Amino acid sequence: MEEKKFDPNSLIGFALIFGILIWIMYQNKPDEAKIAAEKAQKELVAKEIIKTEEVAKTITSVAVTPGDSLQVAQLQKSLGSFAFSATLPSAKEDFTTIENELVSLKIANKGGYIVEATLKNFERFKKGSGELVKLIQDNNSSLNIQLFTKDNHTLNTKDLFFEPTLTKNGDDQILSMRLKSADNAYLEYKYVLKADNYMLDFEIQTQGLSNALVTSKPLELQWDLKTYANEKSITYENRYAEMYFEYEDEKTDYLGQGTDKTDNPEKVSYIAFKQHFFSSILLSNEPFSKAELYSNNLVIDQDVDTTFTKQFKAQVPLAFKNGEIDQKMNWYFGPTDYTLLKSYDKNLEAIVPLGWGIFGWINRHAFIPLYGLLSAFMEHGWAIILFTILIKLLMSPITYKSFLSQAKMKVLKPEIAELGEKFKKDPMKKQQETMKLYNKAGVNPMAGCIPGLLQMPVFYALFQFFPSAIGLRQKPFLWADDLSSFDSVYELPFRIPAYGNHISLFPILASIAIFFYMKLTTGDQQMAAPAQEGMPDMAKMMKIMIYVSPLMMLFFFNSYASGLSLYYFISNLISIGLLLVIKNYIVDEDKIHAQIQENKKKEPKKPSKFQQKLQDVMEQQEANKAQQKKK
Incomplete structure (x- = not known):
């Protein structure tokens, strides 16, 4: 056997490879000084954000004392040209209520939007409970406009304080909410509630803000609402909770059930957040050029998800005209009643799902x-x-x-x-x-x-x-306490898939009636049917349907x-x-x-x-x- 000898060339080769690896590692080594500088910069930015948030928190909780130069300076830094709004007496957590015989609306100074909408003639769940239907409460809704100022600030109106002024004109209640940058420069939400009406006038306008705001592009109005469950069966209620919208001259459509549904219609006349028997609707006299709409189902498990049904979001542009905005609109907070909605003559009745074609015609003109x-x-x-x-x-x-x-x-x-x-x-x-x-x-x-x-x-x-x-x-x-919901006569200690955790009596009676009706008619059909090849199988199928159809009725309608x-x-x-x-x-x-x-x-x-x-x-x-x- 030949003895292996030391090869100096191999040693040189390994040394070169090792050296190259060391060089590569050195070149890719993090620059500690650079990392330290970036870390310090991030910490500085974080501190500035925290500082800004603290200042904003201060703004939203206390009014600025006139003449307090330190607070004014802080406000000027955080709010820029809108710092004036936080120096007013209205810069505090307070509310103004407007109401009539049908609806009560609570508008907050902070954000200037409706934070509570109560329907006075409707109760939740079981009649007699005393708890009224509230379409808006406990921060389930917001209205916001993002403002881009010429002094490089980005502000959200929902975080700023508006100045309320409530007046009356006969039976009409007029509430002006103004976000001011000066005495005669402001963004205004104007609410007008008439007597005995679920519909109120709503207007957004600006005055004297052309020097404060960037007007080269429209402002974006954002409206969000998480719809509360107001009925006995959240699953049944959720089935009919939809976002409807009218676009392009009285065409109506809806987003549908499911999660993360979106649409981007153009020339939108109204947007309706429908909660089965109640609706919140935003209408515009002049159609919005476009809208970004979003709907999400919040009921995944009906035993757990019992508070909300849907998450609705809408975003529409508010166009500047001659440097100002003047968008005349309406709000509707009330029942989804076909006859009532039709009385407004704004095609709102289209949000009531009566069926298409001949089916809808029969419902509208006959039933x-x-x-x-x-x-x-x-x-x-x-x-x-x-x-x-x-x-x-x-x-x-x-x-x-x-x-x-x-x-x-x-x-x-x-x-x-x-x-x-x-x-x-x-x-x-x-x-x-x-x-x-x-x-x-x-x-x-x-x-x-x-x-x-x-x-x-x-x-x-x-x-x-x-x-x-x-x-x-x-x-x-009779035994049913609510004809719009299931007539439970016995609560089960468990849930049966596709049936539920209760027993409804009317579906049982309907199923028995269907059984005898099919027994009667199917027997006559079999006697009248001519004997043909394959008829024994057909007869067997018809006999099976006598039992299957009532059973389907029993399961399908138990929660209807x-x-x-x-x-x-x-x-x-x-x-x-x-x-x-x-x-x-x-x-x-x-x-x-x-x-x-x-x-x-x-x-x-x-x-x-x-x-x-x-x-x-x-x-x-x-x-x-x-x-x-x-x-």
């Missing part, structure tokens, strides 16, 4: 006027019952047509079964002969489906109507408005009664059979365009099939 008339003369529970009876009577001709069609199909079933046996090996021919039999007997097989389709718009419209009917709120009926469940209960009871009357006293199957036999003797009616087209398609398919067999 709202009819129910409003009934509820004006009787308690709401009885109004719902009479309302249901009237609707079912109006729909009874459709119910009759549907049952009559089923009876005709039942009479024809033996003959259809014969055709099925005769053309058992030729399904296409069987269908053709069946269609000829229908035409000859004067029976339309689609007549049983069309009435059901005609009832669907009414069904969906009612599904939208009841959750939007604020008149049901806290109105009792008891007024809606009451409607479905009464509606299905009436439907059962109508069907029994029609079946036993109106429709005579023997007469129907005799009439069909008479129709057969007559010349067959000319088939409709749809029937003719269907027959042509079937004949073409038969011809193609025959052609393929020849090949």
Whole structure:
């Protein structure tokens, strides 16, 4: 074995590599002096921030004594041209209240905005608790404008003190809140509250601030609101809490449910923070050129998140004109009542979700006027019952047509079964002969489906109507203490997924009624249906639906408005009664059979365009099939 020898070249190579590494490490070594300087600079900045915050805190807590040069100097440093505002007697934590028969509004000196909005005629949760609905309280809302001054200060109006001046003009209360930079230079919020009205005038204007503010770009008005839960079921309430807005000449839209929803519409006329039965709305006489809107769901766990439902934020520009701002607006703090909102003639009723197209039309022009008339003369529970009876009577001709069609199909079933046996090996021919039999007997097989389709718009419209009917709120009926919420008769010690932690009685009654209604109608449909391939499976499916549909009703409506469940209960009871009357006293199957036999003797009616087209398609398919067999 050859002995290894010392290689000086390797030693030199390792030495060079080591030296290069040392050099690299040295070059990347932190500059301690530089680090120390940066650290000192950061500490200095932090101290200045703390100092500024302390000064600001002082500004927001005490008024400046006239002639106190030290305080004036501090204010001048922190507030620049708006230091004058903190030297006034109003520079303290104080409030001014304006109110009428409907609403009470508390406006703070600090920030100049509404810090409490109370609706005098509405109570939270259970009626009789004495706790009024407050849309704004305990810092859940803010209104702010960020000011950029020419002396390089950035100020937020929500942190500064306004000077209040309250006057009256007849029954109108006029509150002027001014943020002053001098006696005749100010930013003003002007509130005008009229008697017996939820709507107040609101104006933002400036005077003499062109020398103090940067006017090359608009000011940004920021409005935030965390909506309080005011109803018994926070989950149900949250489902209908939305941010609506009108833009581009009476187009309305909403942000939708979920987290971190945003939109940036243009030409915005109003922004509505809707809390199911109550709304806070900002309107502008001259539409905002644009808006930045944000909505966030705050109910993640309904057992824990029980205070707030949504976080709403809106930011809109206030444009300068000739160096000043004069933006005329309105505030609305009140119920989400379709009739009341419509009375303002500002398209505010569009925030009430009545459904689109034909569904909304039915609600606006039929159900709202009819129910409003009934509820004006009787308690709401009885109004719902009479309302249901009237609707079912109006729909009874459709119910009759549907049952009559089923009876005709039942009479024809033996003959259809014969055709099925005769053309058992030729399904296409069987269908053709069946269609000829229908035409000859004067029976339309689609007549049983069309009435059901005609009832669907009414069904969906009612599904939208009841959750939007604020008149049901806290109105009792029988065991239900609030027709706008669930009618709990027993609280469970645990929560069942998709059902809840309570048992509501009206959904149980509605489910039982649906079960017997489906049992009755499904049996007739099965007897009337012709025997065809695959029908055993269809029959099995229909039998399953008899049990599944009531169960779905039971789970789905357990936390819904008891007024809606009451409607479905009464509606299905009436439907059962109508069907029994029609079946036993109106429709005579023997007469129907005799009439069909008479129709057969007559010349067959000319088939409709749809029937003719269907027959042509079937004949073409038969011809193609025959052609393929020849090949």
